[in-house]
Amino acid sequence: MKKTIVIVDDHLLIAKALEGIIDNFKDFKVIYVAENGKDLIDKFKENNEIPDIILMDISMPIMDGFESVLWLKKNHPKIKVMALSMQGDDNSVIKMIKNGAKGYLLKNTHPKDLEEALIRLKDDGFFYPEWAEKIIFSNINNDKSNEKAVRISDREKEFLTYTVTELSYKEIAEKMCCSPRTVESYRDQLCEKLDLKTRVGLAVFALKNGFAES
Incomplete structure (x- = not known):
């Protein structure tokens, strides 16, 4: 079954072009487009389908990215948000991730890379x-984790040494000669011990504490 996507972007031509590109992908389909965060919330209230993934622009009127x-993090935490913006500065990246985005891409990304x-x-995830x-590794502060x-x-x-690589959890399991479920157990146990929530947080911890080379 294809994963459902909603695009949130105030530039309709860009959103529609993006929709056409994604609808040609094997595993994904766009179910609708919203002009900004407020429009997205309204569509949710109108009982539109809740998507698996949201591609979120940053610079939008009324309610920006x-x-x-942040609203999605509080109200629909299971939705994975990918920031898709022209803004690639440190402040924008860090703020979007701290607010709950699980990914970040620039709008000039090639369709295959998307x-x-x-x-x-x-x-x-x-x-x-x-x-x-x-940017993340140089800016996210995990002092709380280091103190524990x-x-x-x-x-x-x-x-932990594998968290900084591009290997998937399945590939990490193969490297460690164990099942993917066991790898997920390591992840969950470490997240609980270190008060972390994402693989990025684990990777930062690994780098800062000498479990992986930077």
Whole structure:
């Protein structure tokens, strides 16, 4: 079954062009378009289908991407939001991610790269290109995690070394000679121990604490 997508962008021509591109992807389909966050909320209230993924522009009138993704985080946390914007500055990237976005792409991204990013978002729960990861790793503050005295097993340490790679959880399981369910258990245990919520957070922790090379 195809994953459903909603595009939130005040530029209708761009949104419709993007819709046409995505509808040619094997695993995804666009179910509707919203002009801004307020329009999206209204469509939800009108009993429109709740999507699996939202592609969110940042600069929009009435209710911009920052405010919209924060609202989604509080009201529809299961929806995966991918920021899709012309803005690639540090402040925009960090603010969108802190507000709840699980991915970030620029609008000049090639359609093939967009499809790959959506697949990664679907399978791994997040996707950040290399340029965005560098911003995240240099700006997200995990001092709270560093202050916690926790016991991390050797297998959990091994898992941490893979969090900074582009390997999927299935591929990590193959590397560690265990089942994907076991890898998910390592992830969940570490997130609980370190008070983290995402693989990005685990990767930052791994880099800052010497479990992986930067």
